[in-house]
Amino acid sequence: MTGSALVNGQTPDIKAIITCHVNPDFDAVASLVAASHLYPEAALVLPGGQEKNLRNYFILEILNQFPLVKIKDLDLSKVDLLVVVDTRQKDRLGLCSPVLANPDLKIHLYDHHPDSPNDLPAHRLSFSRVGANVTLMVEALLAKGLSVSPQVATLLALGLYQDTGSFTFASTTPRDLTVAAKLLEWGADLLVVAELTTRELTPPQLSLLNDLIANAEIRPARGRNIAITESKSETHIDDLAVLAHKMMDSMGLDTLFMLVEMENLVQLVARSRNVAIDVGKICQALGGGGHSSAAAVSFRGKSLEEIRRKLEAVLGQAVSQLYTAEQLMSKPPISLPADRPMSEVRDLMVRASLNVLLADNDQGQVRGYITEPNVARAIYLGLANYLFRIS
Numbered sequence: 001m002t003g004s005a006l007v008n009g010q011t012p013d014i015k016a017i018i019t020c021h022v023n024p025d026f027d028a029v030a031s032l033v034a035a036s037h038l039y040p041e042a043a044l045v046l047p048g049g050q051e052k053n054l055r056n057y058f059i060l061e062i063l064n065q066f067p068l069v070k071i072k073d074l075d076l077s078k079v080d081l082l083v084v085v086d087t088r089q090k091d092r093l094g095l096c097s098p099v100l101a102n103p104d105l106k107i108h109l110y111d112h113h114p115d116s117p118n119d120l121p122a123h124r125l126s127f128s129r130v131g132a133n134v135t136l137m138v139e140a141l142l143a144k145g146l147s148v149s150p151q152v153a154t155l156l157a158l159g160l161y162q163d164t165g166s167f168t169f170a171s172t173t174p175r176d177l178t179v180a181a182k183l184l185e186w187g188a189d190l191l192v193v194a195e196l197t198t199r200e201l202t203p204p205q206l207s208l209l210n211d212l213i214a215n216a217e218i219r220p221a222r223g224r225n226i227a228i229t230e231s232k233s234e235t236h237i238d239d240l241a242v243l244a245h246k247m248m249d250s251m252g253l254d255t256l257f258m259l260v261e262m263e264n265l266v267q268l269v270a271r272s273r274n275v276a277i278d279v280g281k282i283c284q285a286l287g288g289g290g291h292s293s294a295a296a297v298s299f300r301g302k303s304l305e306e307i308r309r310k311l312e313a314v315l316g317q318a319v320s321q322l323y324t325a326e327q328l329m330s331k332p333p334i335s336l337p338a339d340r341p342m343s344e345v346r347d348l349m350v351r352a353s354l355n356v357l358l359a360d361n362d363q364g365q366v367r368g369y370i371t372e373p374n375v376a377r378a379i380y381l382g383l384a385n386y387l388f389r390i391s
Contacts, residue, residue, distance in 0.1 A: 014074060016042035016081035022094040024086075025241075026196075027132050029059060030159030031085035031110065034137035036066045037146055039083055039108075043069040047094030058192065062155050071095045077102060085110045086133040088119040089289055110136050113291050116284050129291070131172040132163035138179045150187025157188040162197055163294070165245070170275050171293040201246070208233055209243045212258060213251065226277070226319070227251065228311070230259040230304055237262060241294075244269045255279065257311060261304040268307065270295045277318070285314045335360045336388075343384040346375050359388065 018035045020028035024046065032044050044066055076099045084093070088111045090100060099105065100120075108124040112133045126136050134156050141148065148156065160180060164172045167180070184190075201209065208231055216229040229247075237260070244258050248271055255272040257279075268286065270279035271294055278292040286307075288297020299307050335358035336348055349357050355372045370388060378386060 013078075014043050014069065015078055016083070017045045017069075017074070017079055017096070017099070018042045018083040018085065019045045019047050019093065019096045020085050021087035021089070021092040022047050025159075025162065026155075027134055027159035027163040028086040029063075030156045031133045031137050033062060033066060033152055033155055034134065034141060034148070035083055035085050035110065037148060037152075038137075038140055038144065039081075042081065042083060043067045043074070045069055045071060045074065045096055047071075047092075047096045058196065059155070062151055080104060081106050081108070083108045083110075084120065085137065087111055087113065087289070088122070088125075088127075089116055090120050091118050092289065110140070112136060113289055114280055114284070116289060128175075129171070129173070131167070131169060131176040132160045134159040134163070135173075135176050135179045138182060139175070142182070148186055150189065153183045153186035153188040154192050157183045157190065158193050158196055161193050165293075166197070169293040170273055171291050201242070204233070204235065204237050205239065205243060208237055208260070209246060212243065212247060212260075216247075216251065218251075218253075225252075225254040226257075226315075227253045227255065228257045228259075228308075228315075230308060231261075232304065233260060233262040235262065240267055240269045241271075241296075244271050248273070257282075257315065259304060259307060259311070264301060266299040266302055266304055266307045268297045268299070268311065282311075282314055282318050286310060333358060335366065337361070339387050341385050342375060342378045342388055345370060345388050346379055346384075349375060 016039060018032055018039060020032055024032075036042065036044055044063070046068075048071070076096070079099045079102060082096075082099055082105060084107065087093075088109050090097070093100070106123045107120055109120060109122045110126045110133060112128060112130050112135070114129070126140060128136060130136060138156060157180065160176060160183065161167075163169075164176055167177060211231040212229045215231060216227045218225065218227050220226075227247075240258065240260055244256055247253070247258070248256050254274045255277045256270065258269045258271075260267050260269075268283065268288065270283055270290070272279045272292065275292070280290040280292050280295045283290050283295035283297045286297050287299075288295060290296055334348070334352050334354060336345060337360055345357060348354070349372055356369050357375075358366050359368045359370060360366050378384070
């Protein structure tokens with residue numbers, strides 16, 4: 001922490017901290033910096049996990065301007081204000097979790113993800129279903145009459161562009177676009193944003209992507225285009241989200257569930273460009289999180305096959321709920337008594353635009369059905385006067 005001395009290996013007198021979720025992305029890092037403007041007395045604390053994004057020189061240069069403190073240098077028992085950005089789930093706080101046991105702890109949350117059973121209780125909550133958490137943070141800055149430097153504005157734009165897919169994700173809202181305009185007013189450099197969000201794949205990433213494409217199983221589901229794929233890697237490979245987006249673009253997918261096993265860890269990355277399929281809810285049911293168009297979950301100590309079965313079960317239930325029988329059926333139900341010639345069956349199906357026709361008995365009870373292909377074949381074979389009967 002800039003300007004603070006260590007006493008017995010710890011930074012004294014820190015009672016307020018700002019943190020995010022483990023494995024922070026650009027949206028989370030940018031939200032941390034924005035929150036530092038709202039809470040100048042608080043220290044920034046990273047909760048742990050893979051933090052490859054933070055090794056970028058541009059990100060490090062900005063973070064070094066703010067009070068960034070390591071967990072090991074903090075006495076968490078003294079913290080009485082916890083500010084959490086880009087998540088509300090208590091099990092995503094990583095090394096910061098012990099602070100939750102502090103008596104009289106006040107918690108302020110800024111999050112754009114949907115509700116989950118593991119959400120933290122909040123003394124102050126800023127929540128809205130926007131495309132990026134940065135949008136909430138910039139709106140909070142504007143509400144207090146605050147602004148940021150061009151360098152910080154560029155970082156905020158980086159988080160905004162990444163989490164909205166450059167405003168192409170279905171979760172993007174008009175508020176995200178309004179915030180983008182404000183960041184440009186503050187001097188955000190889109191050339192830097194483009195450079196950091198558009199990266200060439202490394203050879204290991206390219207090899208994994210080719211394997212994922214080869215293993216992809218495409219399945220139609222109520223008119224939706226859903227793909228499930230999986231692969232294994234002997235070494236850790238970063239930026240699986242980048243591979244997911246490239247795979248969706250190259251294959252023209254609506255929805256993708258990508259499973260990768262590496263180093264005793266199975267990672268599920270889910271993306272959806274169809275508002276009818278909420279991957280956030282699907283990943284939440286598996287113990288992860290995210291929002292409707294982008295979500296993820298990690299499993300440690302479990303096999304790829306086990307996770308695939310769990311995903312199939314949850315996904316099957318989600319797809320079955322896209323439509324109910326009531327939504328698909330014609331109203332009122334159209335039926336035809338049995339013992340009618342095939343020509344009459346065909347005429348009714350054509351007039352009512354039916355693919356399937358119910359057959360009932362004299363008491364109006366449904367006894368069976370006939371499909372349009374069967375009727376067409378019967379007519380083609382010269383059986384127009386053949387009686388349609390139910391055995």
